[in-house]
Structures are given as structure tokens and as C-alpha cells.
Amino acid sequence: MTPSAASRSSAVVRLGGASKDYGAVRALDRVSLAVGAGDIYALLGLNGAGKTTLIRLVLGMVRPTAGSVEVLGRSTRDRTVWASVGYLVETASAYPDLTVRENLEVVRALRRLPRRAVVDEAIELFGLAAYAGRRARTLSLGNLQRLGLAKAMLHRPSLLVLDEPVNGLDPAGVVEVRGLLSGLARDHGATVLLSSHVLGEVARLATRIGVLHEGRLVDEFDASELSRRVHRDLEVSTCDDGRAEAVLSSAGMTARRDGGALRLDDDWAVAHPDAVATALVHGGTPPTRLTVVEEGLEDYFLRLVGSPAPVGEAPRDVG
Structure with missing residues (x-):
């Protein structure tokens, strides 16, 4: 279930007008x-959108040029806060040896x-029992990522901060990490803040999404709202x-040609495909196929930020 606005009133992470400058460059x-x-x-976010800079601010790795950053209601300068935080940055x-x-x-x-038992519990939780006696250098990338998450969660932190947690994983590994993170939030009460360029995966995992572009938060919404936002x-x-x-034009409907088919983006037409089919039949051109096509998260994101990048190509972030 998506956390309510009330839960965010006592936020685990809160940024208040946070900016970060590197010389003349404003990263956030x-x-x-x-x-x-x-x-x-x-x-x-796209390349250089500011995701990694924001993660570093939250982890206290850099300080904001302006504004505030709080974790668990405390300043990131308060060292006691880190006992309740786990993190995994990019590669585990x-x-x-x-x-x-x-x-x-x-x-x-x-x-x-x-408690020595926390090690056994982590090995069980993250499915590492078969690999407990193996040296880390022999692990697959997916199992190394599992080990990284186990280390980050060993002390049962209230907050888990992850920068590109599925970076470099194959599709099976991505699905495994998705299940782990969902389970940690659902079953263990963990709060997760992550950055990712795997947009479709985020749509399946996140409860809330923030879109960064050129250092600014240009959109923010509960994942449950996505279906109402996409075209x-x-x-x-x-x-x-x-x-x-x-x-269709004579019936008052506007269609455009797209890849060997016609597309109607009018809300009424999308909601009444039967009426569109009836008009075509009466006009002597019965449809051979009608289907409602929903914009994916990649398309939504690129439309939102006005990027000319090809739809479906997942942008990579370098900062």
C-alpha cells in the first residue's frame, strides 16, 4: 500500500530547498x-540530472550549498543517525578472498x-545459504549484489539508500533484487530511497517516483497515479x-497515421472504441484491429523532460 501524505509529514528523508554547486555548475x-x-x-533522471548528487547529500558525503537535508529528523552532520542507515552505492x-x-x-x-545470529538471518533472508562458504570473488554479479544488500541491511536500518541497485544485473537478477526490496519494505518496515535509470523496473517497484531534470525536481507522484498520467x-x-x-474525420474524430495504423488520442475515442468501430463499419471500412495503447514510463518521462532521445532507450546517469 502506498504510504499516505500523513506518513510523509514525519519524513524519514526530507530535503528543503537543497542546492549543491560545484564551482560554477549547479548540480542540484x-x-x-x-x-x-x-x-x-x-x-x-537523464545523464547528469543530479540523482547521484542527491544520494550523496542524503548520505552526508557532501554538504548542501543551500537549503537543508534531514535524515530521520536529524541533520546529516549528526553522526548518530548513521546507525539507522544502510546503503549500497552502484556496485556492491x-x-x-x-x-x-x-x-x-x-x-x-x-x-x-x-547477536551472532544476525549473520545467519541475513544469509537466509537474502537467499545466500548455498553460497555462505564461497569466497566473494567467485560469486555471480547477482549474488554479489545480494551480499551487498545483506551487508547494508545487517543492522536492520530504518532507511536503505541505494544508487543504481540493479546496475549491471541480468534480467533475472533485476527481478530478484526487485523482490528483495519489496519484501524489505513490506515485511521489515524498511524505507528505501533509490536512484535508477531502469525506468520500467522502477514502475514495478516504487511506491513513489520523483523525476529530476537538470538538477530540479520536475515531477513527483505516487506510483499508483501513473496510470492516470500516461497518455x-x-x-x-x-x-x-x-x-x-x-x-473518422466526417464523424468528428481526428486520427493520425502512425506506422501503418491510425491513432486517435481523443479521450472520448479511447473510452468508446465500439463507437469508433461502428463509424468505420458504416463508412465501409471495418476495422481489422482496435487496441488501446498505453504510454510506458519511458515515453512519459521523455515527454515530461522534452528529451529528443528515442523512446524506449533507457538513459544512463553519470551524476
């Missing part, structure tokens, strides 16, 4: 957002966790599209 420009408890909040790291279990034991010692067209195929276009 007056961004305000709140991540509520239990949210899986996804930051989307591990001691290559230590086993999975030994890597987790190192984290347990560094975190000063008294829908009625795609019509006939044996004579030229004649069909004229028939």
Missing part, C-alpha cells in the same frame, strides 16, 4: 522532497552487533487507412 537546484516511512522512493563491494559469511562477520564486528491512444488498423481517416 532547490530540491524539496519528503520520503515517508515505508516508501520505496525512486529518483529518475566485498573482501574478495573472504567468504560470504566472513564478509558479513566483518560488517557485524564493525557495526558492533552483539492513451486508440490504435486502429483497416484495409484502407486513407479512406478510414476520411470516415
Whole structure:
């Protein structure tokens, strides 16, 4: 269930007009957002949009030039906050010659966790039992990512911050990480803030989405709202599209030709395909196919930011 606005009023992460300058370059420009408890909040953006800069601000790796950044109601300068935060930035790291279990034991010692059982629990939770005795350098990328998440979650943090958590994973690995993150939020009460360029995957995972473009937060919405925000067209195929276009025009409907078919983007036409079919039949050009085509998240994003990049090509972020 999507967290309510009330949950965001006591936000786990809050940015208030946060900006970050690197010399004359403004990487982040007056961004305000709140991540509520239990949210899986996804930051989307094209190359250089500012996603990684925002992640670094939240993790206290850099300080804002202006504005404020709070984590769990405290300033990121308050060192006590990090006991409740886990993170994984881009590629998971591990001691290559230590086993999975030994890597987790190192984290347990560094975190000063008294319960030895947390290592066994993490191995079970992240499906690493079959690999517990293997050295980290022998792990597949997917299992190394699992180990990275296990290390980040070993101390049961309230907040998990992830920069490109599915970076480099094959499709099966992406699905595995999606299930893990959904389960952590749903079953363990974790709040997740992540950045990603895998837009379709974000649509399946996030509860809330923020769109960054040129350092600014240009849109923000609950994932459940996506279906109401995307464009829908009625795609019509006939044996004579030229004649069909004229028939529809005479019936007061505007169609455009697109890839060997006709598209109608009028809300009424999309909601009444039966009426469109009836008009075509009466006009002597019965449809061979009618289907409602919904804009994907990639198309929505590129339309929103006005990017000329080809639809369906996932942009990569370098900052």
C-alpha cells in the first residue's frame, strides 16, 4: 500500500530547498522532497540530472550549498543517525578472498552487533545459504549484489539508500533484487530511497517516483497515479487507412497515421472504441484491429523532460 501524505509529514528523508554547486555548475537546484516511512522512493533522471548528487547529500558525503537535508529528523552532520542507515552505492563491494559469511562477520564486528545470529538471518533472508562458504570473488554479479544488500541491511536500518541497485544485473537478477526490496519494505518496515535509470523496473517497484531534470525536481507522484498520467491512444488498423481517416474525420474524430495504423488520442475515442468501430463499419471500412495503447514510463518521462532521445532507450546517469 502506498504510504499516505500523513506518513510523509514525519519524513524519514526530507530535503528543503537543497542546492549543491560545484564551482560554477549547479548540480542540484532547490530540491524539496519528503520520503515517508515505508516508501520505496525512486529518483529518475537523464545523464547528469543530479540523482547521484542527491544520494550523496542524503548520505552526508557532501554538504548542501543551500537549503537543508534531514535524515530521520536529524541533520546529516549528526553522526548518530548513521546507525539507522544502510546503503549500497552502484556496485556492491566485498573482501574478495573472504567468504560470504566472513564478509558479513566483518560488517557485524564493525557495526558492533552483539547477536551472532544476525549473520545467519541475513544469509537466509537474502537467499545466500548455498553460497555462505564461497569466497566473494567467485560469486555471480547477482549474488554479489545480494551480499551487498545483506551487508547494508545487517543492522536492520530504518532507511536503505541505494544508487543504481540493479546496475549491471541480468534480467533475472533485476527481478530478484526487485523482490528483495519489496519484501524489505513490506515485511521489515524498511524505507528505501533509490536512484535508477531502469525506468520500467522502477514502475514495478516504487511506491513513489520523483523525476529530476537538470538538477530540479520536475515531477513527483505516487506510483499508483501513473496510470492516470500516461497518455492513451486508440490504435486502429483497416484495409484502407486513407479512406478510414476520411470516415473518422466526417464523424468528428481526428486520427493520425502512425506506422501503418491510425491513432486517435481523443479521450472520448479511447473510452468508446465500439463507437469508433461502428463509424468505420458504416463508412465501409471495418476495422481489422482496435487496441488501446498505453504510454510506458519511458515515453512519459521523455515527454515530461522534452528529451529528443528515442523512446524506449533507457538513459544512463553519470551524476
